[in-house]
Amino acid sequence: MAVDDSExxxxxxxxxxxxxxxxxxxxxxxxxxxxxxxVRVQTVAAxxxxxxxxxxIHGEADEVRVTVLDGxxxxxxxxxxxxxxxxxxxxxxxPAHPQCYRCVVQTYQAGAVVDTATTTFAxxxxxxxxxxxxxxxxxxxxxxxxxxxxxxxxxxxPSPKASxxxxxx
Numbered sequence: 001m002a003v004d005d006s007e008x009x010x011x012x013x014x015x016x017x018x019x020x021x022x023x024x025x026x027x028x029x030x031x032x033x034x035x036x037x038x039v040r041v042q043t044v045a046a047x048x049x050x051x052x053x054x055x056x057i058h059g060e061a062d063e064v065r066v067t068v069l070d071g072x073x074x075x076x077x078x079x080x081x082x083x084x085x086x087x088x089x090x091x092x093x094x095p096a097h098p099q100c101y102r103c104v105v106q107t108y109q110a111g112a113v114v115d116t117a118t119t120t121f122a123x124x125x126x127x128x129x130x131x132x133x134x135x136x137x138x139x140x141x142x143x144x145x146x147x148x149x150x151x152x153x154x155x156x157x158p159s160p161k162a163s164x165x166x167x168x169x
Contacts, residue, residue, distance in 0.1 A: 031059025032107045034117040039105050041121040049090045051123065053103055055081040061107035061114060069102045093122035 026036065038056035053066055068076045068087060076085040091099045100122045107114045 029059075029109075029114050032061040032109050032114040033058050034105055034107060034115050039103060039117050039119045041103050041119060043123040044084055046092060046123055049087045049123070050084055051087060051121075052084045053078075053082070053105075055105050055117075057081060057107060061109060062111075063108040065106045065108070067104045067106075069104065075101065090123060093124040098122065 035056040035058055040054045042052050044050040044052050051068070055064060055066070057064065064079060064081050066078045066080075066083065066085075067074055068085060070089070075087045075089060078085055087101070090101065091097070093099050100120050102118055102120055104116065104118045106116045
């Protein structure tokens, strides 16, 4: 594969062209597939345990089904590409208890599954300002962060310090 960017006006400091990192070819249906990183989950209200999911689909799908799981236990289901769900038994994420959930989205055409995407998420309640951020669902802890888009070099991986120490999903 070759890229020729020589005809494009470019004022950025990086004027080269080409593929300079690993590339994956994704094979899937022509229509009805879930775009890469097309499933988003956000906490609407931690107190009422509401989440909102949105799904970006290429082309048409007869039906979109969403299932939220805690391990193998189904917490909630919905249809469509955008909805708000209540997870009555969900627990807030905390460094000592990193409770995570899975959101599984499936697209259907003519009754058959066309594509499936899964994303892992957690809900946490944050409080404080930029220099004093803490998780109110647990003990006090610092949340470190890094801007990995504008100030990082192209191709540079995110800083390992851009997360909460000792936590994982």
